[in-house]
Amino acid sequence: MNLDRTTIQALESILKRVRIIMRSTSFTPALPVTVATLLLTFAAAAAAAAQSFGPTLTHPSSTAKSASPDGFLQRWLILEPIRVNGLTDSAVQAAVRTDYFPNQLSVIPQDGDKVAIGNTNLIWHAVETTNYNVNLFHFARALHKPTSDVLFWAVTIVTCPEEMHGVRLAIGSNAASVWWVNGQEVIGIYGDRQTVIDDGLSKRLMLKKGSNVVRCAVINGGGATDFCARFLDQVDKPLTTLSVSVEEPR
Amino acid sequence: MTLHIARMKLLLALVTTLALASPGLALDGQIGIHDPSTLIQCDGKWYTYGTGGGTLVSDDGWTWRRGAMPSRSGLAPDIIHIGNRYYIYIARNVGAQPRAEINMIWTMSLDPNSPDYKWEEGGVVVSSDGIEDCNAIDPGLFLDPVNGKLWLTYGSYFGFIRLVELDPNTGKRANPNDQPLDLAINCEASTMMFHDGWYYLLATHGSCCRGADSGYNIRVGRAQSVFGPFLDNMGVGMLQGGGKLFVGSGGRVVGPGHFGLLDRGDGLQKFSCHYEADLDRGGASVLDIRPLLWQDGWPVAGENLKEGAYEIESLRTGTALEIAVEGVPVGGRRPRGGQRGPGGGGRGLFGGQGGMIPPQDVAQVSTNWPAGNIELRMANYICQAQQKWSITAVTNAGGYLGSPYFKITIAGTDRALAATADGELVAVPAFTGGPEQIWRLDQLADGTWRIMPKSVPGSNEALALSAVGSSYATLAKFEPSIQKQRWLLKMP
Numbered sequence: 001m002n003l004d005r006t007t008i009q010a011l012e013s014i015l016k017r018v019r020i021i022m023r024s025t026s027f028t029p030a031l032p033v034t035v036a037t038l039l040l041t042f043a044a045a046a047a048a049a050a051q052s053f054g055p056t057l058t059h060p061s062s063t064a065k066s067a068s069p070d071g072f073l074q075r076w077l078i079l080e081p082i083r084v085n086g087l088t089d090s091a092v093q094a095a096v097r098t099d100y101f102p103n104q105l106s107v108i109p110q111d112g113d114k115v116a117i118g119n120t121n122l123i124w125h126a127v128e129t130t131n132y133n134v135n136l137f138h139f140a141r142a143l144h145k146p147t148s149d150v151l152f153w154a155v156t157i158v159t160c161p162e163e164m165h166g167v168r169l170a171i172g173s174n175a176a177s178v179w180w181v182n183g184q185e186v187i188g189i190y191g192d193r194q195t196v197i198d199d200g201l202s203k204r205l206m207l208k209k210g211s212n213v214v215r216c217a218v219i220n221g222g223g224a225t226d227f228c229a230r231f232l233d234q235v236d237k238p239l240t241t242l243s244v245s246v247e248e249p250r
Numbered sequence: 251m252t253l254h255i256a257r258m259k260l261l262l263a264l265v266t267t268l269a270l271a272s273p274g275l276a277l278d279g280q281i282g283i284h285d286p287s288t289l290i291q292c293d294g295k296w297y298t299y300g301t302g303g304g305t306l307v308s309d310d311g312w313t314w315r316r317g318a319m320p321s322r323s324g325l326a327p328d329i330i331h332i333g334n335r336y337y338i339y340i341a342r343n344v345g346a347q348p349r350a351e352i353n354m355i356w357t358m359s360l361d362p363n364s365p366d367y368k369w370e371e372g373g374v375v376v377s378s379d380g381i382e383d384c385n386a387i388d389p390g391l392f393l394d395p396v397n398g399k400l401w402l403t404y405g406s407y408f409g410f411i412r413l414v415e416l417d418p419n420t421g422k423r424a425n426p427n428d429q430p431l432d433l434a435i436n437c438e439a440s441t442m443m444f445h446d447g448w449y450y451l452l453a454t455h456g457s458c459c460r461g462a463d464s465g466y467n468i469r470v471g472r473a474q475s476v477f478g479p480f481l482d483n484m485g486v487g488m489l490q491g492g493g494k495l496f497v498g499s500g501g502r503v504v505g506p507g508h509f510g511l512l513d514r515g516d517g518l519q520k521f522s523c524h525y526e527a528d529l530d531r532g533g534a535s536v537l538d539i540r541p542l543l544w545q546d547g548w549p550v551a552g553e554n555l556k557e558g559a560y561e562i563e564s565l566r567t568g569t570a571l572e573i574a575v576e577g578v579p580v581g582g583r584r585p586r587g588g589q590r591g592p593g594g595g596g597r598g599l600f601g602g603q604g605g606m607i608p609p610q611d612v613a614q615v616s617t618n619w620p621a622g623n624i625e626l627r628m629a630n631y632i633c634q635a636q637q638k639w640s641i642t643a644v645t646n647a648g649g650y651l652g653s654p655y656f657k658i659t660i661a662g663t664d665r666a667l668a669a670t671a672d673g674e675l676v677a678v679p680a681f682t683g684g685p686e687q688i689w690r691l692d693q694l695a696d697g698t699w700r701i702m703p704k705s706v707p708g709s710n711e712a713l714a715l716s717a718v719g720s721s722y723a724t725l726a727k728f729e730p731s732i733q734k735q736r737w738l739l740k741m742p
Contacts, residue, residue: 089576170719189721190576191629200627201719203674236718236726236734 053127054138059111060128064159064245071230071238072132073156073214077109077246080122081140081150087221089190092176095151096217105180108155108213108248126246133172133195133228136218140225148222155215158231159243160207166234167207172199173218173227180215181205195226207231211248276528276554278654279314281306281537284459285326285439288391288510289522289539289651292336292360296651298510298522298537299327299338306537312649314537318362321369322355326439326508330391332400334358337421339375339402341387348408349380350387354421372421376404376414376430383409384430388508390441393418394476400424401476403451406438411453411488413477433478434488437469439508443549448472450549451480454507455493461533464526466505469493470549483548497551502529503538506551512539512651517730518692518700520652521551539652541693552693554653557642559661561631561740564717565698566733570631571667571715571723573624573660573677577634578615581607610635612662624665626675628721636660638742639667644688647704655688655704657681661742669703673713673725691739698736700728 060075084095101115111126140147172195178188186202218227231239283300296308303323308314324342337356354372378386385408392401400418405411412430437453450472456465471480471488479487486492497506505526512520519542527533541552562571612635638661643654658667666681685705692700701715713725714735728735
């Protein structure tokens, strides 16, 4: 369990109040300890549910969520950043073709999973954004991780109510990014660029009925970094009937 | 104007019936004609009729040949298709000018090989007695899209351009006893069109029939009623000689006249006219077809596309079409902070490299490009080789209304833009002339271009180059109300 500083301070305050109660009443020592333990457990669970990665990212509070009214995919599993360098087509392609961890292009991690890259353990975090975009700068800074010259892997699972043909994945990213749908690379956008809605579009593709895995690698040079993604239908209107989850449906 | 205009027109028309060579990107084939009618389509072929019985026919609107004369010939005919009838109105002098009359004939087909090809006489529709302030020649037909009424404007210099109503069921006068209404003066070859709530009266000013010394030019006024008053952009009435210039002489052509509207739907309009003298064709009078644009509520004559190298920029996104290769900055890569000069001196962050940086040499920067097909995408235009396209007419590939087909290749290479079977785009390594590699480019009303492959493999759909994201281009059905398929062609 990862608790942020605010949560820890809140728990310390609760314990302090419990001790005050112990000293000022005739309660037996066992009772306050039990109460404190319960409070601690409750507060920790609440803190986990409300875990924040900055002003716009939280830990998902339910299993699945519909795409936003504008079709944006707002739930993602994101791996803590990996150090890389370069935003040109060739540098980005070389970065995403480097094997950092096993099954890099097929794994569907769980929240809290760790991968070892060199001597460093990096953690996958489930996040939900309140905006159309996922702010990776907030994400990395909240975890005290680097935000420049880094690569973020992100995965989400999109559940489609029926098989859909002729749809396109539409993405934007700061900066470069490469995207896969159900294991197929479908888009790459390169260079030092800002996130623009529907900046890059895939060719027309098919979404299966049920689960579809969307994966991306976003590479930042310096400064702000974020991404956004949605699917467009055959007439380029956002698909809003999709369900988005960070867990594979059972 | 002199009293000999009509005779001169007839003489000139006979001269221009000679077969003419077809250099450049003007229309191809035999295009000699004077006072052409509005172009009209019948069973897939295009037709126009001129003074002296000059008839031109085309299978595609690009390459023209001589056609069959109708049962009547005369001065400056105009034609309209209503229901199953093609009505031609043809003027003739019936004495010394301005004594003239306009006759109507009709047929159910313009193709002499059709069983429906049979000209019927419709009689005299309007006339001038030689005394009144009108010369009843140069008919122009207008079917009002607002109420379906059919109108005829006519007249040539001797006084007024006049308006009468016709019966669209018969082509004859709706109310023969009604007095014609005066609309304009001191012009000829009038016709009307409707656009965005306004009626536009187009008429030709200046003198005809003097080759490269002809002052013909087409002018326009507008009104909110078919009855006028038609005013130009300066507020001068066309009954006082006003008229905003629509198109005059320019380039290698002199004396445009006899406007004919070609409304192709989906916001695409063109117009036909003749030039009194095409300097590339020995000063002969020839047919032309050009884009019709609109600016601030006024029609503007567009230019036919000129071959050359272009940036192809999406009006929607502002990004430019390019092949998906890693670009090289013009002048080479440069470290942030500027380069150091000899001896440690430097020009600093904003000092440049010194001297002129030449345009990027595609041969140098393309060495790492893949040998096979390359995907397409769009990006900010920064003057790089993968963003510059040569647009070149393809010989012997036919054409479409007013234009040949084009190939679109990365400038300095043979890598050609092509449509794919899944309705996407690719750059093939070499142009082979397939229909998926040849393109039609039509200029739209706002001056942007619609770009369409001649055909998409395995599809009968007409698709247009479309920007569906900032960085992506595809093919999609043309939607005139949005900007996805509007492209700017900029000289790099």
